[in-house]
Amino acid sequence: MPILIDIRKLTIIGKLIQHGAKNVTESLSTMADIQADIQIKSLSFVEPSDIPREIGEGTYYHTNIRLTEAPYGVFLMTFGDRTAHEIAGHMTGQPVENETLNHMHESALQEMCNILTSGFIDGIANTLGTTINMETPELEHSDAEKIADKTLSHIQTDSLSIVLDSVVDLRDRDTEFQLRVFLVPDPGAFVNLIDKLDVEEIREMESVTMAHEGDRAF
Amino acid sequence: MPILIDIRKLTIIGKLIQHGAKNVTESLSTMADIQADIQIKSLSFVEPSDIPREIGEGTYYHTNIRLTEAPYGVFLMTFGDRTAHEIAGHMTGQPVENETLNHMHESALQEMCNILTSGFIDGIANTLGTTINMETPELEHSDAEKIADKTLSHIQTDSLSIVLDSVVDLRDRDTEFQLRVFLVPDPGAFVNLIDKLDVEEIREMESVTMAHEGDRAF
Numbered sequence: 001m002p003i004l005i006d007i008r009k010l011t012i013i014g015k016l017i018q019h020g021a022k023n024v025t026e027s028l029s030t031m032a033d034i035q036a037d038i039q040i041k042s043l044s045f046v047e048p049s050d051i052p053r054e055i056g057e058g059t060y061y062h063t064n065i066r067l068t069e070a071p072y073g074v075f076l077m078t079f080g081d082r083t084a085h086e087i088a089g090h091m092t093g094q095p096v097e098n099e100t101l102n103h104m105h106e107s108a109l110q111e112m113c114n115i116l117t118s119g120f121i122d123g124i125a126n127t128l129g130t131t132i133n134m135e136t137p138e139l140e141h142s143d144a145e146k147i148a149d150k151t152l153s154h155i156q157t158d159s160l161s162i163v164l165d166s167v168v169d170l171r172d173r174d175t176e177f178q179l180r181v182f183l184v185p186d187p188g189a190f191v192n193l194i195d196k197l198d199v200e201e202i203r204e205m206e207s208v209t210m211a212h213e214g215d216r217a218f
Numbered sequence: 219m220p221i222l223i224d225i226r227k228l229t230i231i232g233k234l235i236q237h238g239a240k241n242v243t244e245s246l247s248t249m250a251d252i253q254a255d256i257q258i259k260s261l262s263f264v265e266p267s268d269i270p271r272e273i274g275e276g277t278y279y280h281t282n283i284r285l286t287e288a289p290y291g292v293f294l295m296t297f298g299d300r301t302a303h304e305i306a307g308h309m310t311g312q313p314v315e316n317e318t319l320n321h322m323h324e325s326a327l328q329e330m331c332n333i334l335t336s337g338f339i340d341g342i343a344n345t346l347g348t349t350i351n352m353e354t355p356e357l358e359h360s361d362a363e364k365i366a367d368k369t370l371s372h373i374q375t376d377s378l379s380i381v382l383d384s385v386v387d388l389r390d391r392d393t394e395f396q397l398r399v400f401l402v403p404d405p406g407a408f409v410n411l412i413d414k415l416d417v418e419e420i421r422e423m424e425s426v427t428m429a430h431e432g433d434r435a436f
Contacts, residue, residue, distance in 0.1 A: 014262050187225050
């Protein structure tokens with residue numbers, strides 16, 4: 001059965017993502033005192049079966065949550081070992097040695113994942129005029145097939161996955177973290193939410209809260 | 219009146235763009251003997267009224283065509299002066315001096331715009347299993363508001379614009395050209411075309427013609 005959306009409402013998906021990223025920036029500042037800019041470098045749509053290929057070869061750190069409210073589905077974030085070591089080193093002030101994370105590093109990385117995940121989901125929820133409850137994300141380390149098997153086993157094969165390549169650019173130093181985010185909402189619930197939104201309303205909201213910030217209108 | 223599309227068919231938009239970019243790569247090689255990789259760095263959806271802001275401040279080179287067959291609408295490509303000078307210098311073997319293009323530079327730039335535009339449109343048309351006739355693009359130089367006024371005056375205000383940031387990366391030297399592409403199809407015609415396509419068919423076509431190329435599944 002088709003799940004229909006007005007094609008002109010696709011601009012709203014971009015707005016949701018833009019607001020999610022903006023909220024991550026604020027969360028990093030208030031919760032971890034990290035001044036950073038979050039840029040969404042690319043947005044694409046893939047089928048869930050393509051997600052392992054999108055994650056890439058080799059092992060990745062990943063954190064995922066199931067959304068227990070609309071738009072339901074899964075939020076999955078992946079990043080490579082090098083990014084993990086950079087984040088852990090930056091947050092603890094202790095460089096990662098011998099490619100091995102110590103307990104402090106792991107805690108810091110877990111904390112960063114919590115901030116990024118909840119910041120992004122809350123940003124989307126605010127724009128939707130709702131709240132989205134979620135479980136606490138758990139940080140794990142495995143390869144793409146295992147990540148996909150574990151996180152997406154309950155997802156309908158005909159779902160849509162929104163893939164975002166994001167860069168967290170630390171303002172006070174020449175460091176960038178590269179993250180990939182997969183949003184796999186329940187298609188029906190997602191369309192219902194977007195149908196309720198009006199581009200003009202979002203635009204007014206932006207003109208109040210985001211005046212003159214020059215953000216890319218994703 | 220809403221123009222409805224099955225949300226799970228959004229993956230097809232990415233495929234169309236991926237195939238368009240791939241065809242540009244081939245056209246550059248066969249028509250201009252330029253070995254280059256085309257990467258689509260970002261895809262977003264905006265309303266036509268946001269296009270001037272998306273183009274950016276200052277003056278830009280731009281070329282646009284009206285599509286006289288489905289999906290109708292406009293194809294607009296913009297790039298900055300620096301990119302124009304680099305392309306013209308590379309194609310003629312004569313560096314641009316005093317920020318001024320000579321006649322040869324202008325011809326070369328016009329030729330490059332023809333190749334990029336027809337390559338992209340033909341790539342999309344092939345994937346759609348059709349041809350898309352178009353006028354010859356004309357190269358012009360003006361600022362964002364004027365570009366938008368001129369090219370989009372006949373576009374419905376509730377159309378959807380697909381915005382692509384592309385990078386043409388020359389293989390034999392350390393040079394990249396940055397281009398922005400705006401595809402503003404007639405929403406109804408565009409949805410009709412996409413509705414006729416099947417993701418599985420595209421996938422089979424890819425597995426024959428693009429095996430093991432590891433392209434990003436946009």
